[in-house]
Amino acid sequence: MATFLIRRFAAMVFAVALISVLSFILIELPPGSALDSKISQLRQSGGEISAEQIRALEDRYGLNDPIHVKYTKWISRAVTGDFGQSFTMDQPVSTLIWTRLGFSIGLSLFALIFSWGISIPVGVYSATHRHSLPDYVIQILQFLGVAIPQFLFALVLLIFSATVLGQEVGTLFSREYQNEPMSLAKLVDFAKHIWIPIVVLIAGGTASLTRIMRANLLDVLGQQYVQTARAKGLHERRVIWRHAVRNALHPLVMALGTTLPTLISGEVVISIVLNLPTTGPLYIRALIQKDMYLGVTFLLMLSILLIVGNLFADLLLAWVDPRVRLDES
Amino acid sequence: MTSRVHSTSPDAASDQAGPDARPDATEEARSSEISQWGLIWRRFSRNRLSVWALRTLLLMYGLAVFAPFLAPYGADRIDTNHSYAEPTRMVFIDGQLAVCALEQSLDPFLLKYRYVDDCSRARPLEFLPKGDPYWLFGLFKLDVHLFGITAGEPLKGGASPANAAATPTAAPADPLASFRVQQPDSVAPKLDTIKNPPKIYFLGADQQGRDVLSRMLVGSQVSLTVGLVGVFLSLTIGSVMGATSGYLGGTWDNVIQRTIEIIRSVPTLPLWAAIAAALPRTTTIVQRYFLITLVLSLVGWTGLARELRGKVMAYRSLDYIAAARLAGSSHLRIILAHMLPNAASHIIVVATLAVPYSILGETTLSFLGLGMLPPAVSWGVLLKDAQQLDSVLIHPWMLIPALPVVLTVACYFLLGDGLRDAVDPYSS
Numbered sequence: 001m002a003t004f005l006i007r008r009f010a011a012m013v014f015a016v017a018l019i020s021v022l023s024f025i026l027i028e029l030p031p032g033s034a035l036d037s038k039i040s041q042l043r044q045s046g047g048e049i050s051a052e053q054i055r056a057l058e059d060r061y062g063l064n065d066p067i068h069v070k071y072t073k074w075i076s077r078a079v080t081g082d083f084g085q086s087f088t089m090d091q092p093v094s095t096l097i098w099t100r101l102g103f104s105i106g107l108s109l110f111a112l113i114f115s116w117g118i119s120i121p122v123g124v125y126s127a128t129h130r131h132s133l134p135d136y137v138i139q140i141l142q143f144l145g146v147a148i149p150q151f152l153f154a155l156v157l158l159i160f161s162a163t164v165l166g167q168e169v170g171t172l173f174s175r176e177y178q179n180e181p182m183s184l185a186k187l188v189d190f191a192k193h194i195w196i197p198i199v200v201l202i203a204g205g206t207a208s209l210t211r212i213m214r215a216n217l218l219d220v221l222g223q224q225y226v227q228t229a230r231a232k233g234l235h236e237r238r239v240i241w242r243h244a245v246r247n248a249l250h251p252l253v254m255a256l257g258t259t260l261p262t263l264i265s266g267e268v269v270i271s272i273v274l275n276l277p278t279t280g281p282l283y284i285r286a287l288i289q290k291d292m293y294l295g296v297t298f299l300l301m302l303s304i305l306l307i308v309g310n311l312f313a314d315l316l317l318a319w320v321d322p323r324v325r326l327d328e329s
Numbered sequence: 330m331t332s333r334v335h336s337t338s339p340d341a342a343s344d345q346a347g348p349d350a351r352p353d354a355t356e357e358a359r360s361s362e363i364s365q366w367g368l369i370w371r372r373f374s375r376n377r378l379s380v381w382a383l384r385t386l387l388l389m390y391g392l393a394v395f396a397p398f399l400a401p402y403g404a405d406r407i408d409t410n411h412s413y414a415e416p417t418r419m420v421f422i423d424g425q426l427a428v429c430a431l432e433q434s435l436d437p438f439l440l441k442y443r444y445v446d447d448c449s450r451a452r453p454l455e456f457l458p459k460g461d462p463y464w465l466f467g468l469f470k471l472d473v474h475l476f477g478i479t480a481g482e483p484l485k486g487g488a489s490p491a492n493a494a495a496t497p498t499a500a501p502a503d504p505l506a507s508f509r510v511q512q513p514d515s516v517a518p519k520l521d522t523i524k525n526p527p528k529i530y531f532l533g534a535d536q537q538g539r540d541v542l543s544r545m546l547v548g549s550q551v552s553l554t555v556g557l558v559g560v561f562l563s564l565t566i567g568s569v570m571g572a573t574s575g576y577l578g579g580t581w582d583n584v585i586q587r588t589i590e591i592i593r594s595v596p597t598l599p600l601w602a603a604i605a606a607a608l609p610r611t612t613t614i615v616q617r618y619f620l621i622t623l624v625l626s627l628v629g630w631t632g633l634a635r636e637l638r639g640k641v642m643a644y645r646s647l648d649y650i651a652a653a654r655l656a657g658s659s660h661l662r663i664i665l666a667h668m669l670p671n672a673a674s675h676i677i678v679v680a681t682l683a684v685p686y687s688i689l690g691e692t693t694l695s696f697l698g699l700g701m702l703p704p705a706v707s708w709g710v711l712l713k714d715a716q717q718l719d720s721v722l723i724h725p726w727m728l729i730p731a732l733p734v735v736l737t738v739a740c741y742f743l744l745g746d747g748l749r750d751a752v753d754p755y756s757s
Binding site: 015018019022023026027029030143144146147148149150151152155156158159162163257260261262264265266268269272273283284287288290295298299302303305306307310 | 590593595596597598600602603604689692693696697698715716718722731734735
């Protein structure tokens, strides 16, 4: 187990390093970054202070250096937590991202737990009641859950919330609670806003997980040991939950590797529609305005989030499935 | 292959039991002379939902091919006198389907245009009239549309009371009349109504008065094909990578698998967005289109490559591959002539299930302003106009382009599911 952990950890560090290089190149690529416009703005204002500022910026970000020096300058500070400056927001990147990232992680985790909690029983029901009316309804709902773009679902729920429920929508708090200290009333107000992103995220996650659960359980139910269990005269409920479901859960854990990116991507998109203070709106704005240090940091952080999630999934899988443990060591 | 497909009715199947027949499937025992694809088609056609999905998709692609002909206007036909015009109401005048004209006036408080039906200037709906010129298949320059209205004499009797009653939703001629009296003169000119010639907007108009239906039809050309082209690219890259990885193994396998892992450990949408943002913004529509498909397939190939690698690795140890190698086949020939055809059905299933993700990807990117850019038209570009909640609440028809997206994606998933069950010979 120890070697397994060490190997996985080394692979993870390597992946993060490579992704940092790739995302740096990617975001460095387009000409005319926000830093360039900041410098030309300084140049226009002229004067001794501006010239000094330009020199400092050029030195700090290695503007006249080749790209690998530029990257080294950025990454050596990034590991100490200094990700550079956002030139459109005029704030250090590190002050901008942490609360937003924290909120994104919280939202994704919450949605993940709920998706699992819903999709396991629903998938089991769907598989054990194959070709029944509820099964068809569940399958149609699944298709809708996957087929409706998440931004659209969020938009529809917004409209529903604004017209039918008459709530003020978007952001996290109503205007009157924005700067209030935390209280019960503020919590209720928060719940009124947060349900839309959570429902949208859960819908997307649950749809694919239920499909996987249903398909796996159907596979397992066809196996001979399940037949044996039935032949022994075990109660059907025991056959399904103790014998079949346990073995059908592994692919669900493996699917964590695809569920997590879906949740993170979904969170980025819907937070733009809903104007949530998470990574999405700021990230896309940074990309469009070529605010490269902000953009590259977000991309890197989201990737690290995903890699850690995948490591967690692997550990979970090794824990529930001895075959994986033996294979790896 | 197609000829075989048509001969798969039970009567056409031979009684002879051949080596292909499966003892556990009595119906298929009679299908000995049906090819593998025939069997797949037979199993597929038993799944009615998937067959309907296939038919719907074929219909949609058919509509896309003839989109400029079916659309009453050109996708870029701007008409500021019909900004955010509501979906047109149709009336029967003298037994003819006719379109009422709209009078436009600006509401100075809501800053919103108000439209009032004016059926005294109604024009009949015509079939095959001449309208905006367009290119069909990129070959023929035509100006005939399926339906539309041409300038001409208004229908007689349009102003008669009987016909006015036929439009129950028609508002009084000037809803602001009482209001106008109280206004200072400086505001009055804004309230002047503009008497527009009638135009047909089945699904309403956008801010610039462009017909949503026309734009949706023309936009389907991009939205429906971007997935296909993207998946074709993914398939090409994925097949080469997957086959190499699975067949050669060793270092090649390691490098390719690690590359795939790295790409997959970046969340898809943020990665797509970052690549799309790095693309030059001063490209033509066609260049942008291919760049976007490239962006989509840069991530998409990894899934296909993984699937194919698994298949190729499984085949590698089989006897018929060993036989081919003993017979002196080259590696390339073994991959192309023996392995890929064997995995073809599987590849098709995976590819079919990848198309909707590409379509959703393009729609989402365009919605965020990073995919196709105006003046290009795609469903995502149209939905970008529906991004503002306030605007959608007043002009709900701006959300209509979402329906074909959902329909297409759902159909592809159903089709892929049906195909997957059909190619698996052990599926019940």
